[in-house]
Amino acid sequence: MLKFLIRRTMQSLVTVFLLFTIVFLMTRATGDPVGLLVPPEVGAETVAHVRQNLGLNEPYYVQYALFLKSILTADLGTSFLARRPVMDLILERLPVSMILAVASMLLGVLLAFPLGILSALKRGRKIDSCIQIFGAFGIATPQFWIGLILIQIFAGHLGLLPVGGAESWRHFILPTCTLGLLQACSMLRILRSNMIEALGTDFVALARAKGLSEARVVGVHALGNAVLPVLTFGGLLLASLMTGTIVVESVFALPGLGRLAYDAALFRDYPLVQGVVIVAGVIIIAINLLIDVSYAFIDPRIQLDNS
C-alpha cells in the first residue's frame, strides 16, 4: 500500500511538472514573452526591468528555473488590469467555483444513478430508450445554450430566479442545473454500460440463484461492481467540470474562477489567464490523486492493476 501511495504521488508530481512545462513553453512559443507579460502602455524602462526579473536575457534553462521558482513561491505575477497579484485574485474567486462544481457534481450523481440503474434493468424497453435519448440530448446540447434557455424561462418569463452575481444560494440554482445536467448524462451513459455488463456476470447469476432479493442483487452485487469505473470517470469529469464553469459562469455572470479567466482573456491579461490555468490544473491533479488513493483503500484490485 505504501509503495502504491508513493508511486501514485510521484506520478502526480510529474504531471504537475509537465503542466508547468507546457505553460512555460506556451509563453515562449509565440516569441518574446514581454509582449504578453507587460501591458502595452508602459515605457521602455519597465520593459527592461521585467526582462531582468524574468531573466529573459539569460539562457532558456535559467528562465525555466526562474519560472518554476516563482510558481513554487506562489508568485504568479501581477494582473495588468487589476494591478494586483494574480494569486490574490484567484483566491477571492475560487470559493464560488468550488460551490458550483460540488453542487453540480452532487446533482449529477443524484440524477445519474437512479436513471442509469433503471435504464440497465429495463434494457431494450421503452423506458430505456427514453433515458438513452435523454442522455444523448444531455451530452449533445451545448452548456451555453442550456444556460441561455434556462435564463430565458426561469429568470425572464417566470421571473423566479435571479441571474448575475453570487449573493445568495438562489443565484446558484440555474448554473448548477446547467452544469449538473451534463455531468448526469455523461455518468448515466457509462453507468448503464457497466451495469449491463455486471448484470450479465456469473456472480450476479449466483446471487440470484442463492435466492437473494432482487434489490440486494442489483443494489449490492451488480451496482457495487459497476460503480467504480463510474467514479474514476467522475475524476476525469473534473476537468470538463472546470471547462463547464467557464462557460456557465460567463453565461450567468457568476463571479468565479472561470469568469475571471474569461474576462482576463478578453482584456488580454496574460498573467491572469496563465495563473488560472496553473491553479486549476494543480487542483484537478490533486483531486484525481485523492480519488485514486481512496479507491485503492476500497478496492484492492486497483493496486494490482497499476503494478
Add this chain to the structure above:
Amino acid sequence: MIRSRLPWVSIFILFVFLMMAILGDLIAPQDMYAQNLMKRLEPPVWMEGGSWAHIFGTDALGRDILSRLIGGVRTSLAIGIIGLLIGGGIGGAVGIIAGYSGRYVDTIIMRLADASLSCPMILFALLLSVSLGSGITSALTAICMVIWAPFARVVRSEVLVIREMDYVKVAQISGASSIRVLFRHILPNVANTLIAFAGLQIGFIIILEATLSFLGVGISPPTPAWGSMTAEGREYLATHWWVSVIPGTAITITVVAFTLFGDWLRDRLDPRLGRKDWHPS
C-alpha cells in the same frame, strides 16, 4: 447481445447537413455576409411579420439566418473532421507507439496524456487566443490538444492486448521489422476501436468548437459559426429569441445525430468502449 438497428434518422440528418456543407453558397437563399440594416431582426416565416425571403428571419445586422446556418454547417463539420483527423491521428499514432514500445517511452507519453487530461482545455484555448490571437488556428490547436490524449489512452490499451497475441509474437520471431509488425499486424486490429472512438468524439469536437466560438475565442466573425451566432443573439433573447435559439438548436440536432450514430458504430465495432466512453475537454 441485442442487435442494434441502423440509426436511420441520424444518418438522414447527417446526410442533409453534409450536403448543406458541400453545396453551401449554391443552396443558400441569400448572401450569408450581406448586411441590411433596414431588415434587422425580422422574425421567421411562421411568425407574424415573417416572410419567405428570410425563412428563419434575420439577425441584428439584417443577415439571413438560414443562409448563415448553412454557412455554419460547413464551419462545424470542417472543424469537426479536420480536428478529428489531426488530433485523433496524433493520438492514435502516439498511443500505438506507447503501447508497442512500452517502458520509458510509454511512461513519458502516458504522463503527458495525464497532464493534458487534467488541464481544463478551454482555459488553454483562452491562453492560446491571447497569445496567438483567436481564429481557426488557435481553435484547431486547442481542439487537438484536447482530443489527442483520450485517443492515445484508448489505442494504447488496445495495443497492450494485441501485442501479446500469438500472431504478433510469430511475426516478431520470424524477423519482421517493428514497422512491419506495427502496420501489418497491430494497426489493422486497432482500426475498429479507432473508428468507433472517432465516432463517439466528433460530436464533442463540434460542441467544443461551438463553445470556443461562443466565448469569442474560436472562429472569428464574420465567418458564420453556430457558436458565435448563438452568442450574437444573446442580447436579443427576450425579444427576438430566434436569432439565438435557431443556431443553438442546430448544434444540438447535429451532435445528437452524431452521438446516436457513434453509439451504433461502437456497438458494431467495439462494444467494450461503452464502459470507458467519456467526455473530454
